[in-house]
Amino acid sequence: MVAHGAVEDTSGTSADRRAPPPRPENRTHFRSFKSESDxxxxxxxxxxLEESGFYWGPMTVEEAHHKLRKEPVGTFLIRDSQQKDVFFTLSYRALMGPNSIRINFQNSCFSLTGSKETFKNLFHLLEHYSSTGKKTLQRPYRKQRVRSLQELCRKRIIETSGAQAIDELPVNPVVKDFLRSFPYRL
Known part of the structure; x- marks a missing residue:
């Protein structure tokens, strides 16, 4: 029997060898989690976020700002943060040009850097900032600019009925599952 991390030698003895360091593409900048719920x-x-279409994954601030440079004010996207202790960054087109702000995750809640408002869900944060009087966020910048008819219908159903009404809708379970896959007005 070979211990974890040891390599069996062909001569019948075990040689303790360290596993090779992880390849760069397998490394993550994310910190450890404090709990399983986090x-x-x-x-x-x-x-x-993957379902939303406006999550761009690893992207530099320069790349995000370049994409948003010619977009209307209020256009936004979510990307991976380049800061070690932050998961996501919100990049958006402000009046003076593209801007980025860290999305903090502490005590199982999301918030924007500098804000005291917290949300149990990142999408509730985004909906809040797209519906406040300032309307800082107005439209997501999606990877695919043309949305499918299914996605447009889902968005309209969620806008008119709300996510809480999905179970009451007179549609088959497959459609209900599709509606639940992204139950937000974004």
Whole structure:
């Protein structure tokens, strides 16, 4: 039997060898999680971000600002943060030009750097800043500019009925699952 991390020698003895260092593409800048619930929250958030179409993953601030430079004021995207202790960054087109702000995740809540308002869900944060009087965020900058008819219908159903009404809708379970896959007005 070979211990974990040891390599069996062909001469019948075990030689303790360290595993090779992780390859650069397998490294992560994310910190360790304080709890399993925090881990699950970030995993669920990332899955929903992938579904949203406005999550760009690893991207530098310069790349994000270049994409948003000619977009209308209020256009936004989410990208991975380049800061070691932050998961995501919100980049948006402000009146004076593109801007970026860190999205903090502490005590199982999301907030923007400098804000005292916290949200249990990143999408509630985004909906809040897209519906406040300032309307800082107005439209997501998606990877695919043309949305499918299904996505447009889902958005309209969520806008008119709300996510809480999905179970009451007179549609089959497959459609309900599709509506639940991204139940936000963004």
């Amino acid at each position: 881990f699950k929250a970030i995993v669920e958030t990332t899955l929903m």
